[in-house]
Amino acid sequence: MGNLSGENADAAGRPTMKDVAARAGVGLSTVSRVVSGKGGVSRPKRTAVERAVAELGYSRNDFAHTLRTGSARTIGVVVTRISDPFFAQLVSTVEQCAQERDLLVLVTSTGDDPAEGERVLRRMLSRRLDGLIVVAHEEADVSFLAAEKAAGTDIVFVDRPPHGLHADLVVVDNEKGAADAVAHLVQAGHRSIGCLAHTSGRFTSEHRQAGFRRGVRDAGLPARAELIVAVDDDVDVCVEALREMFSLDDPPTALFTTNSRTTKAVLKALRLLDAHPALVGFDDFELAELMTPPVTTIAQDPWAIGEAAAGLLFDRIAGLSGPERRIVLGTRLVERGSGEEPPV
Numbered sequence: 209m210g211n212l213s214g215e216n217a218d219a220a221g222r223p224t225m226k227d228v229a230a231r232a233g234v235g236l237s238t239v240s241r242v243v244s245g246k247g248g249v250s251r252p253k254r255t256a257v258e259r260a261v262a263e264l265g266y267s268r269n270d271f272a273h274t275l276r277t278g279s280a281r282t283i284g285v286v287v288t289r290i291s292d293p294f295f296a297q298l299v300s301t302v303e304q305c306a307q308e309r310d311l312l313v314l315v316t317s318t319g320d321d322p323a324e325g326e327r328v329l330r331r332m333l334s335r336r337l338d339g340l341i342v343v344a345h346e347e348a349d350v351s352f353l354a355a356e357k358a359a360g361t362d363i364v365f366v367d368r369p370p371h372g373l374h375a376d377l378v379v380v381d382n383e384k385g386a387a388d389a390v391a392h393l394v395q396a397g398h399r400s401i402g403c404l405a406h407t408s409g410r411f412t413s414e415h416r417q418a419g420f421r422r423g424v425r426d427a428g429l430p431a432r433a434e435l436i437v438a439v440d441d442d443v444d445v446c447v448e449a450l451r452e453m454f455s456l457d458d459p460p461t462a463l464f465t466t467n468s469r470t471t472k473a474v475l476k477a478l479r480l481l482d483a484h485p486a487l488v489g490f491d492d493f494e495l496a497e498l499m500t501p502p503v504t505t506i507a508q509d510p511w512a513i514g515e516a517a518a519g520l521l522f523d524r525i526a527g528l529s530g531p532e533r534r535i536v537l538g539t540r541l542v543e544r545g546s547g548e549e550p551p552v
Contacts, residue, residue, distance in 0.1 A: 222266075223264040223265060223266045224266075225239050225240065225243070225266070227260075227264055227266065228243075228257060228260045228261055228264060228266050229260075231260035231263065231264060232253070232256040232257045232259070232260040233256060234253050234256060234257060238253055238257060239257050242254050242257040242258065242261075243257075243261065243266075281310065281311050281312060281338065282311065282312040282313070282314060282335065282336075282337050282338060283302075283306060283311055283312075283313055283314070283337055283338055283339045283340065283341065283521065283525075284313070284314045284315075284316075284332040284333075284335070284337045284339075284340045284341070285299050285302050285303075285313055285314070285315045285316075285340075285341045285342075286315075286316055286317070286318060286325075286328060286329060286332060286340065286341070286342045286343065286344075287299065287315075287316075287317050287318070287343040288317060288318055288319065288320065288325075288343050288345060288409075289317055289319065290315065290316075290317040291317075292468075292469075293468075293493065293494060294468070294491060294508065294510050295317075295343065295510075297510035297511060297514070298366065298510040298511075298513055298514040298517075299313075299315050299514070300514070301510065301511050301513075301514025301515055301518070302341055302514045302517065302518045303315075305514070305515060305518035305519075305522070306518065309522065311338070314332065314335060314337070316328055316332065318345060320345065320408055321345070322345040322346075322347040322348035323348075325344065325345040325348045326348055326349075326350070326352070329342070329350070329353065330352075333353075333356055333361065337361060338361070338362070338525050339361060339362035339363065339364070339521045339522075339524065339525050340361065340362070340363045340364070340521075341363075341364050341365075341366060341517045341518070341521055342363060342364070342365050342366065342370070343365070343366050343367045343368070344365060344368065344370050344371070346368055346371065346409065346410050346411055347371075348371065349371050349372045350370045350371060350372050350373050351371075351372030351373055352372075353370075353373050353375075354372075354373055357373070357375065362521055362524035362525055363375045363376070363521075364376045364377070364378065364517050364520045364521045364524075365377045365378070366378045366379075366513060366517050367379060367380075367409075367411075367412065367513075368409070368411035368412060369411065374532050375532055376520045376521075376524070376532050376533045376534070377532070377533075377534045377535070378513055378516045378517045378520065378534075378535045378537070379534070379535075379536055379537070380508050380513070380536065380537045380538070380539055381536050381537070381538055381539060382412055382415035382416045382419060382490075382539075383415050383416070383418050383419035383422060384419060384538070384539070385416070385419060385490060385506040385508075385538075385539035386415075386416040386417070386418070386419025386420045386422075386423060386464065386466070386490060386506070387419040387420070387422045387423035387426065388423070388506060388539070388541055389419075389420070389423065389464050389488040389490065389506050389541070389547070390419075390420055390422075390423025390424055390426075390427065390464060391423055391426070391427065392488060392504070392541055392543070392547050393462040393464070393486060393488060393547055394423070394427040394429070396462075396486060396547065396548050398460075398461050398462040398486060399429060399461075400429075400432075400435070400458050400459065400460045400461055400462070401420075401424065401429075401435065401460055401461075401462045401463070401464060402435045402436075402437070402453050402460035402462070402463045402464070402485075403417060403420045403435060403436045403437070403463070403464045403465075403466070404437055404438075404439045404446065404449060404450075404463060404464070404465050404466070404470055404474055405417050405436065405437070405438050405439070405465075405466040405470070406438075406439075406440045406441070406466050406467045406469065406470045407438045407439075407440040408440060409467070412466070412467065413438075413466055413467075416466040416467075416490055417436060417466065420436070420464055420466075421436075434452075434453070434456060435453065435456075435460055437449040437452075437453070439470060439473070439474075440469070440470060440473070441469035441470055441472065441473040442473060443473045443476045443477050443480075446470075446473045446474050446476070446477035447477040447480055447481060450474070450477055450478065450481055450483065451481070454481075454483065460485060461485055461486060462485055462486035462487065462488075462547070463485050463486070463487045463488075464487075464488050464489075464490070465487070465488075465489040465490065466490050467489075467490055467491050468489065468490075468491035468492070468493040468505075470489070471487075471489030471490075471491070471493065471503065471505075472493065474487070474489075475487075475499065475503070486546060486547050486548065487503060487504070487546040487547060488504045488505065488506065488541075488546070488547040489503055489504075489505050489506070490505070490506045490539075491505065491506070491507070491508060492505040492506075492507035492508075492542055493505070496542075496544065497544055499546070501544070501545035501546045502544035502545045502546060503544055503545075503546045504541070504542060504543050504544045504545065504546045504547035504548070505541075505542045505544070506539050506540070506541060506542075507539060507540050507541075507542050508537075508539055509537065509539075509540075512537055513537060516535045516537065520533060520535070
């Protein structure tokens with residue numbers, strides 16, 4: 209690092225914008241425009257500033273930038289489980305979209321505790337963010353965010369609508385995706401189809417169960433309450449539920465599962481029972497194509513969801529006003545084999 213004058217270096221001895229300007233032989237406004245990525249600077253001056261920045265090891269003081277402009281150039285992303293591959297891909301997409309705009313992304317997860325979810329959101333907001341993308345716990349009352357929203361913090365919700373707040377929202381068509389799964393099984397010849405539904409995430413579970421019932425009704429099949437069971441991702445519970453289903457007078461020859469964690473638990477339970485019904489699961493997952501047989505799924509597109517959420521947020525940050533917007537994205541059937549076995 210070059211020598212710095214005592215009056216130019218900051219209290220910690222770091223190079224300042226004045227040092228860069230002196231080294232490059234330009235004015236402070238020119239340095240500001242270059243380090244902020246703005247235009248209107250000639251190529252020779254830009255080159256001189258970039259060389260001075262590299263030689264001095266200068267980095268912009270974002271805290272000072274926040275105080276001057278009111279913008280932290282930082283957004284937050286809050287999900288329930290960052291370990292879930294679906295949410296991990298969604299976060300990765302938002303990060304890429306933010307990087308293209310030179311924005312920093314802070315990411316955290318809340319787990320399944322609504323009280324912890326509120327604490328995490330409050331801690332996030334203390335960072336003076338420009339905006340938030342949130343997957344909120346369904347039992348959490350997020351009405352406290354209304355004051356932040358009114359104060360200028362833009363917020364977009366993903367996967368499920370928030371309780372206690374009106375805001376921009378991105379969801380998928382859960383009902384149609386589930387109905388498509390049933391239609392696929394019916395087309396393969398199945399007339400008795402069971403549904404094993406997750407319990408955490410009431411909005412998606414209920415809408416996918418509703419889509420399952422719609423698919424059964426559209427196929428002209430009888431609605432049988434004993435063929436819809438809530439199990440989530442507990443293998444032992446899945447084993448007991450499947451034993452009861454398979455002991456019915458008209459047992460299911462095919463199954464529909466409502467999310468990837470439940471699908472994996474059901475697959476383990478079926479192996480323990482040495483049972484081989486047809487299966488279609490909502491949510492694609494890693495290794496689905498490597499199972500025996502490969503698992504047919506109803507796939508959401510976390511990339512498209514992340515892009516849509518980021519687009520809504522960046523529009524608001526750029527100054528877009530008006531009523532709340534809702535984007536509903538479609539799903540697609542990924543045929544692999546597990547949903548095609550004919551009934552025996």
